[in-house]
Amino acid sequence: MKIYINLLSLFFCIGITAQTTSIPDQNFEQYLINQSIDSDGVINGQVLTSDINTLLSLQLQWVGNFTGLEDFTALEILEISDVPFQNNNNITLDLTANTNLKILEIWTYEGLKKIDLTGLVNLEELMVMEGQNDVETMFIEEIDLSTNPNITYLSTGYLQHLEQINLQNGNNINMLNMEISVYNTSARPICIKVDDATAATNNNAPYNSWTLYGITPNFYEQGACTLKVDPLNKLEIALYPNPVQNSFQIKTSEKVDEVSLFSVTGKKIAHFSSQQDYDISNLPVGLYFVKIQSAEGESVQRIVKR
Structure with missing residues (x-):
């Protein structure tokens, strides 16, 4: 009987001392x-x-x-x-x-x-x-x-x-x-x-x-930092189709000089001169960033590869 009571007391102590974390x-x-x-x-x-x-x-x-x-x-x-x-x-x-x-x-x-x-x-x-x-x-x-x-x-x-x-x-x-x-x-x-x-x-x-x-x-290093004026104009850009399977086109009123493609980690993975279609069929599915540059400025757009 004494052993039984001691074991019961042990289990009770373990139960009341087990630490919990609130997850509301x-x-x-x-x-x-x-x-x-x-x-x-x-x-x-x-x-x-x-x-x-x-x-x-x-x-x-x-x-x-x-x-x-x-x-x-x-x-x-x-x-x-x-x-x-x-x-x-x-x-x-x-x-x-x-x-x-x-x-x-x-x-x-x-x-x-x-x-x-x-x-x-x-x-x-x-x-x-x-x-x-x-x-x-x-x-x-x-x-x-x-x-x-x-x-x-x-x-x-x-x-x-x-x-x-x-x-x-x-x-x-x-x-x-x-x-x-x-x-x-x-x-x-x-x-x-x-x-x-x-x-x-x-x-x-x-x-x-x-x-x-x-x-x-x-x-x-010290004090307040004053931002410079915006150095580049914002381009009016549209990518289509988006999401894309094989290639996409760029719709803009400006002349495109070059196009670069980046992964979500910022790694540059492709570079294009201006063209009608931009082929990314060899890339795995996922989210990418397309940087479009022209004499008027630049724009970064998101595109989804399916």
């Missing part, structure tokens, strides 16, 4: 159940912390409340997409507890104003993409990477409010081959805060190893 968003918890992460398999607004604190990768879609994400302490790769509107255009996504994060991708987060990446020293890649043509859903004005010394890749798309990127992290000298891609309807000036604005402006090391696409950078 049902879509969030349903994903954890579908992926066999939430071990109880029931939508009850919580998950055992031991189920999630060793997870390395997470893909979340249609989640509006990210409460609980702070306990995914081992997380290295996080992808967030299609976050629904919550009647708030001033949302901050706080990831400061996810200190092991290396790769972060955000694809359409309605109402997002700020991403707090403070102290994420392991962060290497950041991608923030607006997913709807001509519809503003994200209101990010600044991307602050001043406490992320190991960042090597930044790509943004269609963030019409973006004005500043802060890369003044004290480690620019070691940031060789940094890539920054800003996809918009046309090239635009962006303030980039760095460790040495003079070296960056004069294209000296290490900044001469950096690749910048889609922006006219205004490098600065």
